Amino acid sequence: MIADDILVPVDGSDASTAAFDHALEIGADAGATLHVLHVADTALPSLAGLGTDVADALEREGDEIVADARDRAEERGIDVVTDVRRGEPREEIVDAAADADLVVMGAHGCHGIGEYVLGTTTDYVINVTETPVLSVRAADGVTRSYPYEAILVPTDGSDHGTAAVRVAAQVAAHTGATLHLLYVIDELPEVEEPVSDETTTELEENAEAILEAAASTATEAGLDEASITTTVSSGSVPHEIRTHADAEAVDLIAMGTHGHTGLDRHLIGSFTEQLLRSAPVPVLTVQRNGE
Incomplete structure (x- = not known):
């Protein structure tokens, strides 16, 4: 973009x-x-x-x-x-x-x-x-540096997440930034029964496939493969995003939004407001139709 x-x-x-x-x-x-x-x-x-x-x-x-x-x-x-x-x-x-x-x-x-x-x-x-x-x-402690050097895109493989990957890749290619693609396997607190090893393996394989497709989207958008990293993590989605943002010293977070219904399915509701109000870096939201 x-x-x-x-x-x-x-x-x-x-x-x-x-x-x-x-x-x-x-x-x-x-x-x-x-x-x-x-x-x-x-x-x-x-x-x-x-x-x-x-x-x-x-x-x-x-x-x-x-x-x-x-x-x-x-x-x-x-x-x-x-x-x-x-x-x-x-x-x-x-x-x-x-x-x-x-x-x-x-x-x-x-x-x-x-x-x-x-x-x-x-x-x-x-x-x-x-x-x-x-x-x-504008808060103290917020990084507002430009050109961007590290961009984080949490994605779940949806059309909206893919749109965010594409736009973020274009920005990364322009600024010379590294693009960090993140998939979080959401550990829901209401699930009492432990997840089986077989299910865990399936979730991880699905996550890897989604990230592989996201990386392909990024290269198609003009970003060199060497400038892309992929990570699968598990836990609370908000916590994992912030942890990864800190670990990689990102200066931009990009996310897909459904339009009219909120952010990508893992990022709906109060977390949307929380992230926009507490993110340590600027947050770029992208609709599928606005890619």
Whole structure:
């Protein structure tokens, strides 16, 4: 995935600033145009009946935010387009994302996602848009380095996971990164009976076959075989992803998303929010149709 047009929603918060900083690095490297968007949230119920003065003030604030972003991009010699809109942020972001190759959004960690890019909004954007979404946290201890040197892709062999492998491989080929493919044999706590050796062998063989296919997908996407590693682990999926991310010092995690229904089947629900809010590196989510 070589992005020509990158959408960056901004609100002036630390999180969106971190996302914009990261987008600057990507944009400068890719020769991309940055599309900086601020949405004056005039859909807030608290604004009802207050007239146009408040909405006008919100729009003026947005003008200042995007003007600062434009100046910073132009200082780097990056093409930039700014846009200030009124409306519901999640809908406006999705609308703008339709014309972008990549969306870069700020995530606020354990306290939520952006001042207007709140948890439900970022979930909505990730699940609705077919454009890959890169979530970037501003918290201390988060690695936001670029170009990427190590990319982790947890996959289960689904179409959505395959799409993430393909996009991540393209990114790895462009940046010279190593691609780490991970399959986690989920040890479900509700299963009381021990798994037989025969079943364990079948699970491991299935995992190896899935990773072999994923590696083939990566090479077909242009990544050298020497830049690909595969690992099968077992345990809690969230724990194994974090453990592997730390062990390999990855600076990007990429995952497939079903769209409208959440992330890949092992990564649905609360873990989705948890990872986006606590990941030590940016997280790239990819839909099958957005590959």
